[in-house]
Amino acid sequence: MEHIVIIxxxxxxxxxxxxxxxxxxxxxxxxxxxxxxxxxRTALMYIYMGHMKYEHTKPYEDYFWKKNRIELxxxxxxxxxxxxxxxxxxxxxxxxxxxxxxxxxSKSNKFGWPxxxxxxxxxxxxxxxxxxLEEYAPNNNTCKRAxxxxxxxxxxxxxxxxxxxxxxxxxxxxxNSFWNGVLPEGESEMLNRHIKNHHIDxxxxxxxxxxxxxxxxxxxxxxxxxxxxxxxCDVVGLTAGVSPNIDFLKESGIELGRGVKVNRFLETNIPDxxxxxxxxxxxxxxxxxxxIEAVWYTGRMMGETLAQTICGNPLEYKPGHWFNxxxxxxxxxxxxxxxxxxxKEYETHFHWKHEDDTKCITVAYHxxxxxxxxxxxxxxxxxxxxxxxxxxxxxxxxxxxxxxSEANFDPEFYKKFESQVLSExxxxxxxx
Amino acid sequence: xxxxxKNMSLTSEAPDNINTVQKIGTFIGMLGLFIIVLAGFNxxxxxxxxxxxxxxxxxxxxxxxxxxxTYKNKLEGIKNDGVWFKSISSRGYLAxxxxxxxxxxxxxxxxxxxxxxxxxNGAENTGVVALFDPxxxxxxxxxxxxxxxxxxxxxxxxxxxxxxxxxxxxxxxYEQLRTVSVMFFQTAFAFMVPELMARLNSDSFSLPYNDLKxxxxxxxxxxxxxxxxxxxxxxxxxxxxxLFGVLSIFVVSPILTYKYxxxxxxxxxxxxxxxxxxxxxxxxxxxxxxxxxxxVERWVIHSVLVFSLVMTxxxxxxxxxxxxxxxxxxxDMFLIGVAVFxxxxxxxxxxxxxxxxxxxxxxxxxxYLVVVLSLITIHYLSGKELFxxxxxxxxxxxxxxxxxxxxxxxxxxxYPILGNRVWCRMGCPMAAILGMQQRLxxxxxxxxxxxQCISCGNCSTYCEMGIDVRAYAQKGENIVRSSCVGCGxxxxxxxxxxxxxxxxxxxxxxxxxxxxxxxDVDLMDLVNKN
Numbered sequence: 001m002e003h004i005v006i007i008x009x010x011x012x013x014x015x016x017x018x019x020x021x022x023x024x025x026x027x028x029x030x031x032x033x034x035x036x037x038x039x040x041r042t043a044l045m046y047i048y049m050g051h052m053k054y055e056h057t058k059p060y061e062d063y064f065w066k067k068n069r070i071e072l073x074x075x076x077x078x079x080x081x082x083x084x085x086x087x088x089x090x091x092x093x094x095x096x097x098x099x100x101x102x103x104x105x106s107k108s109n110k111f112g113w114p115x116x117x118x119x120x121x122x123x124x125x126x127x128x129x130x131x132x133l134e135e136y137a138p139n140n141n142t143c144k145r146a147x148x149x150x151x152x153x154x155x156x157x158x159x160x161x162x163x164x165x166x167x168x169x170x171x172x173x174x175x176n177s178f179w180n181g182v183l184p185e186g187e188s189e190m191l192n193r194h195i196k197n198h199h200i201d202x203x204x205x206x207x208x209x210x211x212x213x214x215x216x217x218x219x220x221x222x223x224x225x226x227x228x229x230x231x232x233c234d235v236v237g238l239t240a241g242v243s244p245n246i247d248f249l250k251e252s253g254i255e256l257g258r259g260v261k262v263n264r265f266l267e268t269n270i271p272d273x274x275x276x277x278x279x280x281x282x283x284x285x286x287x288x289x290x291x292i293e294a295v296w297y298t299g300r301m302m303g304e305t306l307a308q309t310i311c312g313n314p315l316e317y318k319p320g321h322w323f324n325x326x327x328x329x330x331x332x333x334x335x336x337x338x339x340x341x342x343x344k345e346y347e348t349h350f351h352w353k354h355e356d357d358t359k360c361i362t363v364a365y366h367x368x369x370x371x372x373x374x375x376x377x378x379x380x381x382x383x384x385x386x387x388x389x390x391x392x393x394x395x396x397x398x399x400x401x402x403x404x405s406e407a408n409f410d411p412e413f414y415k416k417f418e419s420q421v422l423s424e425x426x427x428x429x430x431x432x
Numbered sequence: 433x434x435x436x437x438k439n440m441s442l443t444s445e446a447p448d449n450i451n452t453v454q455k456i457g458t459f460i461g462m463l464g465l466f467i468i469v470l471a472g473f474n475x476x477x478x479x480x481x482x483x484x485x486x487x488x489x490x491x492x493x494x495x496x497x498x499x500x501x502t503y504k505n506k507l508e509g510i511k512n513d514g515v516w517f518k519s520i521s522s523r524g525y526l527a528x529x530x531x532x533x534x535x536x537x538x539x540x541x542x543x544x545x546x547x548x549x550x551x552x553n554g555a556e557n558t559g560v561v562a563l564f565d566p567x568x569x570x571x572x573x574x575x576x577x578x579x580x581x582x583x584x585x586x587x588x589x590x591x592x593x594x595x596x597x598x599x600x601x602x603x604x605x606y607e608q609l610r611t612v613s614v615m616f617f618q619t620a621f622a623f624m625v626p627e628l629m630a631r632l633n634s635d636s637f638s639l640p641y642n643d644l645k646x647x648x649x650x651x652x653x654x655x656x657x658x659x660x661x662x663x664x665x666x667x668x669x670x671x672x673x674x675l676f677g678v679l680s681i682f683v684v685s686p687i688l689t690y691k692y693x694x695x696x697x698x699x700x701x702x703x704x705x706x707x708x709x710x711x712x713x714x715x716x717x718x719x720x721x722x723x724x725x726x727x728v729e730r731w732v733i734h735s736v737l738v739f740s741l742v743m744t745x746x747x748x749x750x751x752x753x754x755x756x757x758x759x760x761x762x763x764d765m766f767l768i769g770v771a772v773f774x775x776x777x778x779x780x781x782x783x784x785x786x787x788x789x790x791x792x793x794x795x796x797x798x799x800y801l802v803v804v805l806s807l808i809t810i811h812y813l814s815g816k817e818l819f820x821x822x823x824x825x826x827x828x829x830x831x832x833x834x835x836x837x838x839x840x841x842x843x844x845x846x847y848p849i850l851g852n853r854v855w856c857r858m859g860c861p862m863a864a865i866l867g868m869q870q871r872l873x874x875x876x877x878x879x880x881x882x883x884q885c886i887s888c889g890n891c892s893t894y895c896e897m898g899i900d901v902r903a904y905a906q907k908g909e910n911i912v913r914s915s916c917v918g919c920g921x922x923x924x925x926x927x928x929x930x931x932x933x934x935x936x937x938x939x940x941x942x943x944x945x946x947x948x949x950x951x952d953v954d955l956m957d958l959v960n961k962n
Contacts, residue, residue: 011887040886040887040888040889042886042887042888043886043887043888043889043890046888046889046890049512049513049514050512050513050514050515050516050517050518051510051512051513051515051516051890051893051925052516052888052889052890052893053516056889056892056893057888057889058889059887059889059902059903059906061722061723164513164514197507198507296886296887297883297884297886300883323882323883323884325884325886325928325929326928327927327928329507329509330507330508330509330510330603332927332928332929334884334928334929358508381881381929381932382929383881383882384881384882384883384884385881385882388882409879409881409929409932410932411604411605411606411920411923411924411932411933412606412920412932412933412934413605413606413609414604414605414606415605
């Protein structure tokens with residue numbers, strides 16, 4: 001029986017395993033150095049915040065794996081020997097495979113800052129990161145202040161987490177507005193205000209120079225590059241993005257770039273070795289996508305696709321219309337299609353913001369043809385199915401704005417804003 | 433795990449220090465409780481009316497003030513920080529104290545009411561019950577009973593914790609409206625109206641205590657002889673009530689459940705649901721989400737339904753039998769009617785919805801139908817008052833096991849340990865009926881928003897009915913479950929806007945296909961082929 005070995009029990013690896021089991025009787029082993037069972041990485045923050053326990057973050061009950069004959073192995077793969085088709089673990093034991101799936105995910109970026117490896121300095125990606133945070137920032141006695149470096153999705157999540165334990169947070173953001181590499185100006189600025197409303201000490205346009213060591217090799221303070229200011233703190237969160245966690249593959253002969261290089265079939269340069277999820281890097285970007293997509297949803301899609309290929313039905317990774325979502329403190333964010341912070345030359349935006357400063361939408365469209373390109377929505381839930389359809393049907397902005405109520409997904413009895421959006425749209429159209 | 437667990441102790445890290453407003457709230461609330469306890473020790477409080485007013489006001493004000501302290505200075509949003517760190521909401525020490533206290537209260541209430549000061553054999557009330565006399569006299573004109581004490585405290589709890597819930601969900605209009613609704617139905621329909629109606633009673637005219645919204649079979653004594661006789665004797669008004677009781681089961685409820693799902697009752701109207709959603713809100717995350725719990729749930733709740741059905745049929749047919757001259761409905765007609773109705777109901781479900789029933793549901797349905805019909809047949813043929821068991825004994829067994837122990841002692845007493853909807857999920861026969869219809873004949877569903885689910889588990893964790901919502905959402909599947917009471921909290925706590933409670937057309941309501949949008953269309957076809 002063919003033995004499929006999957007390194008990594010995150011959403012990508014586990015989705016692959018589940019779908020291979022649906023399609024075949026192959027022997028499946030999932031390896032993880034992180035946890036015994038699959039859990040939802042996106043829910044780590046809620047454990048620290050006390051919304052859930054670790055047990056609640058597991059999407060499948062523990063009996064699921066045995067019942068579906070998916071073997072779980074706890075261990076850290078040290079080397080991949082593709083000639084012998086064998087893995088070697090740090091413990092010294094080995095495992096043979098017929099097909100290997102690399103789904104090892106990411107690690108937090110560290111850019112060589114002095115003091116970046118001190119105790120109390122960490123990213124927020126793995127279960128171990130969460131455990132470390134519990135150790136160094138259990139409360140505001142042990143952790144009198146935390147400094148977060150890097151203004152992206154993980155940075156703001158970490159800020160929210162720490163603030164639920166009343167730990168003062170200073171948030172150093174390199175850009176002059178929060179996440180403005182991705183979000184258009186109006187949205188980014190609304191979030192700046194929302195972050196400050198949550199009593200986060202947001203410092204825009206600030207970089208980390210170094211982290212100072214105190215006793216026992218523990219972080220004591222952060223020095224800001226621009227001002228030279230020394231910020232005393234007990235925990236430093238490094239949240240300046242993530243990159244593929246592939247150091248163990250350096251000598252393996254598998255072609256690497258920033259990630260594991262794969263073609264559209266998610267195959268590496270070595271036969272029978274595949275890579276998916278955060279750690280896979282496409283030779284050529286697909287459409288407007290980045291070559292490395294470190295997103296929950298794309299990991300899931302790659303897993304489903306690869307399972308087909310492995311089970312004898314070779315299939316290209318062909319993601320549909322782009323979508324994503326996040327939550328910034330109390331403000332939910334969804335995006336469908338493409339809305340660029342730095343507009344493409346053909347792109348124009350329509351922006352509407354509610355007076356309460358917690359809801360806004362931005363619709364991107366083609367400046368000539370008026371073709372609908374994408375939407376960002378904050379504080380108003382929208383239907384994925386509707387926007388997916390409108391993108392496929394190549395609707396124009398007029399149609400989208402006039403039919404926005406069809407896409408509304410807010411709970412029943414919520415106040416509706418479509419008419420406000422429409423009148424704002426008509427005003428702006430007139431004035432242009 | 434170990435480092436994590438270590439930090440989850442009582443003394444911890446969670447922001448569980450209470451602020452000044454919360455302290456004042458605690459003091460005032462405890463003062464109210466203290467007055468009631470004092471009364472229990474028969475301290476001769478003068479001017480009971482005044483003291484009762486102080487006690488009840490203090491209870492409500494204390495709880496509301498505590499809530500204000502909790503949520504003031506917080507922006508609108510989800511307020512679940514530290515739920516699993518706080519002792520009271522994570523089965524800690526306070527939870528056990530509260531659980532034991534509540535359970536004790538229920539045992540005393542149901543089985544040892546004289547300990548509360550209930551005057552037996554015409555004696556004056558003393559203790560706690562006496563404290564409530566002035567209010568009872570004001571409303572109904574009669575002295576209080578232990579049930580009046582309970583009803584008052586129950587209403588106070590729904591009002592006070594309802595205020596807390598309104599503050600907690602100030603950003604969510606669905607939650608707000610639903611909560612105002614249960615507060616209203618409890619105060620008006622369950623408490624004020626029946627008490628005031630009692631004023632109409634005289635030597636020549638008497639109506640039973642009648643909470644209009646409390647339908648059979650949740651109200652398991654709805655059609656007992658003493659009640660039916662009272663209704664009949666009260667002529668027009670009584671018959672209207674009796675007719676309303678029957679209509680609400682066979683007409684009103686099916687229509688509303690078809691249009692809105694069982695939530696119209698369970699989380700908008702029902703008193704049990706009202707208490708669970710308000711006072712029990714802090715315990716919703718304690719429900720068991722495992723597959724095995726779901727299996728137990730299905731067998732237990734439907735067994736209770738069959739039990740209540742058999743008990744009711746036995747009771748009614750018994751008095752129809754020996755008091756035949758009083759009713760136009762004969763025992764034979766009644767029994768045949770019940771058998772025909774159940775048979776037809778079963779046939780309709782089997783014909784239209786067989787494919788939607790799981791294997792165990794089919795076996796269960798057939799099994800139960802056979803049991804019920806054969807009991808009726810035996811009873812019919814034997815022609816005696818016996819229903820295999822004597823109806824009266826069946827009735828008191830039901831009252832004890834289901835009415836008192838299950839719904840009261842376990843259902844509410846164990847809130848802090850088992851979660852706030854144990855009764856509704858495992859025991860309520862009304863919920864079983866509404867659930868069956870919700871699953872098979874209703875427009876209600878929880879819609880999953882395409883492929884946006886990140887499997888975080890907030891929805892499942894905060895589902896008070898123990899539904900593993902995530903299991904559906906992460907597959908892009910709508911959630912259509914008989915147990916869902918439509919509280920809307922899964923939708924509220926979802927950080928990605930994935931869930932929406934809706935009433936929409938029956939077509940495509942249950943689609944077990946994996947529709948993860950944003951994916952390759954061809955791939956989705958392949959995935960769904962299997």
